[in-house]
Amino acid sequence: MLSIAEVVLIICLSWKVVCEPSIVYKMKNIECITSPAYSANASCCIKAINWNKAVAQMDVDLVRPLHNISVRLQVFKKDYSNQFQPFLIDVNINLCDILSRRNFLPYGLIILKITQRFSNFNHSCPFAGHLMARDAYIDESIMPITPPLGFYKMNITIMENYQNTAAAHVGGIIWYSQVMLPVKKKIKRTGRA
Numbered sequence: 001m002l003s004i005a006e007v008v009l010i011i012c013l014s015w016k017v018v019c020e021p022s023i024v025y026k027m028k029n030i031e032c033i034t035s036p037a038y039s040a041n042a043s044c045c046i047k048a049i050n051w052n053k054a055v056a057q058m059d060v061d062l063v064r065p066l067h068n069i070s071v072r073l074q075v076f077k078k079d080y081s082n083q084f085q086p087f088l089i090d091v092n093i094n095l096c097d098i099l100s101r102r103n104f105l106p107y108g109l110i111i112l113k114i115t116q117r118f119s120n121f122n123h124s125c126p127f128a129g130h131l132m133a134r135d136a137y138i139d140e141s142i143m144p145i146t147p148p149l150g151f152y153k154m155n156i157t158i159m160e161n162y163q164n165t166a167a168a169h170v171g172g173i174i175w176y177s178q179v180m181l182p183v184k185k186k187i188k189r190t191g192r193a
Ligand SMILES: *[C@@H]1O[C@H](CO)[C@@H](O)[C@H](O)[C@H]1NC(C)=O
Pocket: 039, 040, 041, 061, 062, 063
């Protein structure tokens, strides 16, 4: 006997039905942090599209060009006492190597996909002037693994020249999202259940 999940999977694969995503990454909030020596006029906000999806708009002006950008990505997950605890990922990524495709680390590829889809920093270094992202979101096609359900915080710290000191901090993004089962719409019965 096949389980219902297996039947659904077979229907999806064989009939190429567009199935509901099994989980969604719903953005809850986003904060942008600037550092006066490097960045100004930051504006970050999210817009809810529906129960399952929100998108981010981000804008920032660079005070000076960036030639050698690195990014520290830290992920936290809320525990049972409602505190964010470090969750598996704490990596430093050389963004210029990623964007010029000299580096193919998994997290780098996620960043590459996000920047290519949603932003104007889709070229190789250096960067100058106005940077922006429009209607950005994360979905299953970007994530290589399925994380456990819950509330997550991503701390993305952007640095110049890989020196993790306050002086080299260009700015940062704090991104809160909920990994959850999709909220199903009530659909009108067609008579065939
Ligand atoms: C920030 O915005 C102001 C007003 O639009 C502008 O004059 C200034 O040049 C901007 N800062 C940078 C670093 O571009």
